[in-house]
């Protein structure tokens with residue numbers, strides 16, 4: 328019997344058209360556009376709670392709101408309110424506006440403000456600094472000033488065992504760690520207790536999270552609420568060098584990223600894709616107990632986006648091995664400084680220029696590969 332082909336649905340996001348299977352969300356359609364052409368990375372709405380490998384994630388933070396300017400070909404009326412792109416499925420002929428819609432950008436400023444209402448501004452001492460999704464979200468979509476004077480919410484400290492540190496003050500209640508514990512481990516002992524502004528991640532009667540895959544909650548946490556006790560305060564992430572490595576492991580795939588400071592492995596994490604999501608969940612033995620180079624087969628440097636602060640101080644192999652190449656590159660990038668340029672203080676322009684510069688840096692680094 329011939330297999331029945333389901334027709335693809337056409338959706339347009341910020342003017343770029345793509346065909347996707349029924350059931351695809353707007354967020355995943357946008358990601359497909361960006362995966363096909365990195366130039367369109369700005370078509371992808373930000374996500375603070377959605378995490379593709381975790382079933383039922385999304386719909387909590389509202390960071391990904393977009394405007395549906397036409398619902399479908401059959402019913403082209405716009406949707407009356409902005410919709411969360413991570414849980415809204417596309418329809419045939421749907422037209423979506425992400426960064427091209429001023430109302431979306433304005434709303435995102437409000438969402439950043441809302442997420443930061445109770446989030447402490449302790450990036451200088453937070454281990455997540457440099458790989459924090461809230462930092463990126465605030466930089467790309469937030470406002471510079473704060474309008475709040477009230478004290479931020481604070482919580483009692485909870486001990487989550489020997490490996491995981493919970494810093495509840497930083498939690499944005501995205502529920503990713505709860506879904507991870509539910510879906511990846513066989514005994515979830517933590518969850519969200521209480522409601523409203525009393526809601527908090529907690530282990531009931533302070534039970535330690537002690538099963539073989541519990542360490543993954545650290546990797547999925549978008550902020551510094553759950554951190555690795557074996558790595559805390561050891562190093563800033565941009566001073567460490569990430570390297571892909573693997574080992575034969577009975578419990579997981581053993582594919583990890585090792586983070587080096589000099590010759591020392593200071594941290595082991597799962598490998599993440601370009602959306603910051605784990606490709607595979609790894610076990611606690613690989614994550615916390617294998618911190619020697621001899622435990623691993625090294626595959627090579629981890630690909631880090633040029634615009635990421637993690638790539639700071641890391642040089643492409645061409646620049647080290649071939650000084651001529653470095654000189655040519657420097658010559659090609661040389662730009663005479665134009666002193667007549669206006670002095671820019673307007674924050675939207677500064678942000679736009681930074682986004683464009685990051686884009687250019689990414690393009691240059693892809694061209695060198």
Ligand code: SF4
Nearest residue numbers: 498499501502504548
């Ligand atoms: S601890 Fe982290 S992963 Fe868990 S709900 Fe809070 S922000 Fe999300």
Ligand code: FES
Nearest residue numbers: 377386388389413
């Ligand atoms: S990422 Fe869509 S609501 Fe959080």
